[in-house]
Amino acid sequence: MTASILLETFGMSRRFGGLHAVSDLDLKVHVGEIVGVIGPNGAGKSTTFNMLAGALPPSAGAIHFEGRRMDGLPSHRVAALGIARTFQHNRPFAGMSLTENVMAGMHLHLHKPLWREIVFSHQAACAEREAAVRADGLLEFVGLGDFKKADVSTLSFGQGRLLEVARCMAAKPKLLLLDEPAAGLTHDECDRLCEIIRSVAKQGVAVLLIEHDMRLVMGLTERIVVLNFGRKIADGTPAEIRVDAGVAAAYLGDNAEGSA
């Protein structure tokens, strides 16, 4: 791997009372890399994401982004650094069109002090028009170009997932955190999502995804990190993870073929 390190954690840990949800996690994500995070239920995947997104401070350890320490920053500051996330459940802004939903994801880049908005209202109007054009471009990119002016409530669940990705991309992230992006998608929607993720990575955006669908994880990612009881038990290529005895043992009792 020649790409430079974008995100790195050092001994990142999170306790909830006496429970060690994540212990001593060293994680690396390189620029433009697609990395999967898998593990049985309760392994610490969501807690890991919450720490990386600034939603939860680590109890111990450090998180570096582009070589600078960022643990302890609130989520809006983490987002401003270039980390965007989707959630397990779609969270569209109701009563708004798809274009407006994607524009809402640009607020980090559009935000200016109020006095500037008033004094430079012409500039603000131009910026808003440009934002709408870019939002529509992102909707085309995820295959929702035909629904730009539709109300979000008319979307299917799968289309809503794609809208979430477009909204994240609106913030021009360097790292995209996707929490179970394929959950609830049809086979075709899943394939479309994989294409979009690959093309996001080709633009230099790193993607870290939690996913229970093994077919998707094995086919899409370049590297997989496996957690069990809050600890990293494996870190390797899909081919390496597939034959790792420790990983197979962790999944014993689960249906390792179909779901994690």
Ligand SMILES: Nc1ncnc2c1ncn2[C@@H]1O[C@H](COP(=O)(O)OP(=O)(O)OP(=O)(O)O)[C@@H](O)[C@H]1O
């Ligand atoms: N806010 C919290 N308070 C107390 N315990 C928590 C909290 N959040 C998570 N946990 C516990 O931490 C452990 C790790 O949970 P986490 O949700 O990170 O696992 P996960 O791998 O994402 O699981 P799943 O695949 O089921 O979503 C679990 O034992 C969980 O019950």
